[in-house]
Structure formats: C-alpha cells, structure tokens
Amino acid sequence: MKFDLKITDAKSKARAGVITTDHGTIETPIFMPVGTVGTVKGVHQTELKNEINPDIILGNTYHLYLRPGLDILEKAGGLHKFMNWDRNILTDSGGYQVYSLSGRRKINEEGVKFKSHIDGSMHFFTPENVMETQRIIGADIIMAFDECTPYPCDYNYAKRSMHMTHRWLSRCISHLEKVPFKYGFEQTFMPIVQGSTYKDLRQQSAEYIANSGQQANAIGGLSVGEPAEEMYAMTEVVTEILPEDKPRYLMGVGTPINILENIALGIDMFDCVMPTRNARNGMLFTAHGTINIKNKKWEDDFSPIDEMGITWVDTMYSKAYLRHLFAAKEMLGKQIASIHNLGFYVWLTREARKHILAGDFREWKDQMVKQMDNRL
Numbered sequence: 600m601k602f603d604l605k606i607t608d609a610k611s612k613a614r615a616g617v618i619t620t621d622h623g624t625i626e627t628p629i630f631m632p633v634g635t636v637g638t639v640k641g642v643h644q645t646e647l648k649n650e651i652n653p654d655i656i657l658g659n660t661y662h663l664y665l666r667p668g669l670d671i672l673e674k675a676g677g678l679h680k681f682m683n684w685d686r687n688i689l690t691d692s693g694g695y696q697v698y699s700l701s702g703r704r705k706i707n708e709e710g711v712k713f714k715s716h717i718d719g720s721m722h723f724f725t726p727e728n729v730m731e732t733q734r735i736i737g738a739d740i741i742m743a744f745d746e747c748t749p750y751p752c753d754y755n756y757a758k759r760s761m762h763m764t765h766r767w768l769s770r771c772i773s774h775l776e777k778v779p780f781k782y783g784f785e786q787t788f789m790p791i792v793q794g795s796t797y798k799d800l801r802q803q804s805a806e807y808i809a810n811s812g813q814q815a816n817a818i819g820g821l822s823v824g825e826p827a828e829e830m831y832a833m834t835e836v837v838t839e840i841l842p843e844d845k846p847r848y849l850m851g852v853g854t855p856i857n858i859l860e861n862i863a864l865g866i867d868m869f870d871c872v873m874p875t876r877n878a879r880n881g882m883l884f885t886a887h888g889t890i891n892i893k894n895k896k897w898e899d900d901f902s903p904i905d906e907m908g909i910t911w912v913d914t915m916y917s918k919a920y921l922r923h924l925f926a927a928k929e930m931l932g933k934q935i936a937s938i939h940n941l942g943f944y945v946w947l948t949r950e951a952r953k954h955i956l957a958g959d960f961r962e963w964k965d966q967m968v969k970q971m972d973n974r975l
C-alpha cells in the first residue's frame with residue numbers, strides 16, 4: 600500500500616490523500632459502505648458501483664467466519680471473487696462484533712470465547728487465528744484484533760484492556776509474518792488505538808500504535824455512547840500523535856456531522872452502519888438535514904426524494920411514493936433509502952476532499968454542519 604498526502608488544510612487538520620493498493624486507488628477522506636456479510640444490505644453491485652461508487656467497502660471477520668465460513672470463502676478464492684467486487688475491501692477483525700455480544704462472550708489474555716448469534720455454537724477468537732481468518736477472507740486492508748471498551752468504562756479496566764490490546768497487537772504482527780497472502784495481492788495491516796475516554800491512555804496507546812510502525816493506523820473505542828465532544832477530544836489527542844504520512848481510520852463513526860468534524864481533526868477513513876441501518880427505518884440524510892420519510896407530512900409531497908440527485912433514486916422517486924413504500928412495508932422502500940443514504944455519505948466525503956483541495960474546507964464544513972443539524 601502507498602499513501603500520498605496531497606494537502607493539509609491551513610485552517611484545520613483536514614487532509615486529502617490517495618491510497619493505492621493492488622485493487623486500485625482510494626481517494627481520502629473516504630466513507631466506506633459496510634457490507635457485513637459480504638453484501639451492502641439491499642444494494643445490488645450495479646447500484647453500488649455505478650451510483651454510489653465507493654473506492655472501498657467493508658466486510659466483517661466475525662460474520663463471514665460464521666457464515667458462509669472459511670471453507671467456502673477459500674474455495675471461492677476469497678471475498679472479492681465470492682461477491683464479485685473488484686475494488687478494495689477492508690475487513691474488521693471481529694473485536695467490535697464480539698464486544699457487541701456482551702453476555703455471550705468471555706475475554707481473557709488468550710482471546711475471546713463467544714457464542715454464535717446464529718446457532719449458539721461456541722467459538723474462540725485469538726489474535727493469531729483472526730489473522731489467519733483475514734488471510735483467507737482476503738481483504739486488501741485487515742484489522743488488528745482488539746478489545747473495544749464500553750462507555751462509560753472505569754479507568755482501571757480501560758487501562759488493563761488497552762495494555763491487553765497492545766499485547767494482542769504484537770501477537771497479530773508476529774503471526775502475520777508466518778502466514779503469507781493467499782491470493783497474490785498484498786494485504787495492509789492496521790493496528791487500533793484504544794484507551795476509552797481517558798486522555799493519558801489515548802496518548803499512551805497512540806504512541807504505542809505509532810511505534811508499531813505499520814503502514815496505516817486506526818482509532819477504535821469511540822462512538823460507543825460518549826458525547827460527541829468527548830469523541831472529538833479523543834480524536835484530537837490521537838491525531839496529534841499518529842504519523843502524518845500514514846492514513847488514519849476512525850472506526851464506526853458516525854453521523855454526517857461526526858464525519859465532517861473528525862475530518863477537520865485529521866481523520867482520512869470512516870465506516871458506519873448508520874446510512875444503511877437508518878435507511879431501513881425510514882431515516883434519510885440530506886445536505887439540509889434529516890428526513891423521517893414515514894412522517895405523515897410527506898404523504899402528498901410529490902417532490903423528488905432529494906433534488907441534489909446524487910444517485911438516480913433521488914430524482915426517480917418522490918417523497919410521497921417512498922413514504923407509501925414504507926407504509927406498505929415494501930422492500931423496495933428500504934432499498935431506495937439505502938441507496939440514497941450511501942450515495943449521500945460517499946458524496947459528503949468526496950465533497951469534503953474537493954473543499955480541502957480548494958482551500959475552503961473550514962468554511963464549507965461549518966456551513967454544512969449547521970445545515971445538516973435540521974430535522975426536515
């Protein structure tokens with residue numbers, strides 16, 4: 600992987616760059632649509648590629664390991680071939696998904712024992728076997744196995760957990776050296792900063808991660824229920840320390856406003872289930888605020904879903920029609936809303952990039968944050 604930092608904004612810490620991998624280029628800042636089980640939910644490849652047009656999407660080790668399982672993925676020749684996606688893929692390590700299984704998992708120094716959400720069977724993830732699993736899935740970017748602490752989290756737990764995540768990182772790195780790439784292209788490994796909402800822990804973790812000398816770095820453990828201001832404060836502490844010449848990925852963040860504010864703090868990569876999950880509940884993100892399309896007020900509003908027309912669904916269908924699809928519980932409604940929201944998120948980060956390159960990011964960002972805060 601190669602990272603060219605094109606420009607750093609003069610009035611914020613926002614950056615524009617280009618990541619190059621064996622599956623093409625990724626222009627940063629970037630939003631990566633989430634395709635947990637090898638599908639961006641409800642979206643065909645044609646729409647994903649031609650309309651939403653992301654340079655990279657995400658998959659999840661936890662879900663793919665449980666289903667379809669490693670045998671099938673290996674026989675398919677990896678996830679790219681299995682789902683017929685020839686651009687970049689990043690897989691999360693399962694650290695966060697296992698954390699979300701609270702009550703159905705046990706964490707110790709060796710790894711995490713957990714109960715499958717599918718059939719209740721028991722499994723054990725370790726830093727070593729998760730690296731092997733990510734080799735088999737075959738994404739372009741693979742993540743360290745970490746523990747994401749909940750919020751709030753007491754200081755001593757956060758500190759012990761952070762140190763364990765650091766020890767797990769060493770195990771990930773030494774194991775990866777023993778397991779070669781499987782499919783003829785390179786995989787970039789990303790370590791993850793933890794440390795909950797404690798400034799000193801975040802600093803310590805950022806230094807540890809920076810010193811591990813990997814080609815890109817990630818920040819985890821945020822957007823887990825803490826106030827946005829606390830998230831921004833932690834991002835700022837960490838981006839001060841992480842090397843400038845390597846991409847920075849803030850995991851699982853967030854609302855369109857969260858994304859712009861974190862771009863301003865020096866983050867390059869984002870992912871979040873919000874655009875697809877909220878779409879399935881009838882929530883649409885637009886440049887002028889959020890819409891709950893189920894609301895009665897849209898019943899006879901025959902204007903386009905979004906006049907900006909970022910994706911074809913935006914001008915193809917009216918708000919009244921989309922509201923009708925949701926009222927009738929038609930699956931097309933969820934599909935249209937998902938395409939709209941993903942198109943908007945990818946557009947938003949592309950637009951941020953344009954403004955960083957043009958030198959007016961800060962002004963644009965402040966204006967967008969104000970606009971997007973509305974409920975329409």
Ligand code: PRF
Binds near residue numbers: 691851
């Ligand atoms: N760790 C991992 N994946 C994640 C997170 C984390 O802390 C988060 C936290 N927002 C989202 N996804 N491995």
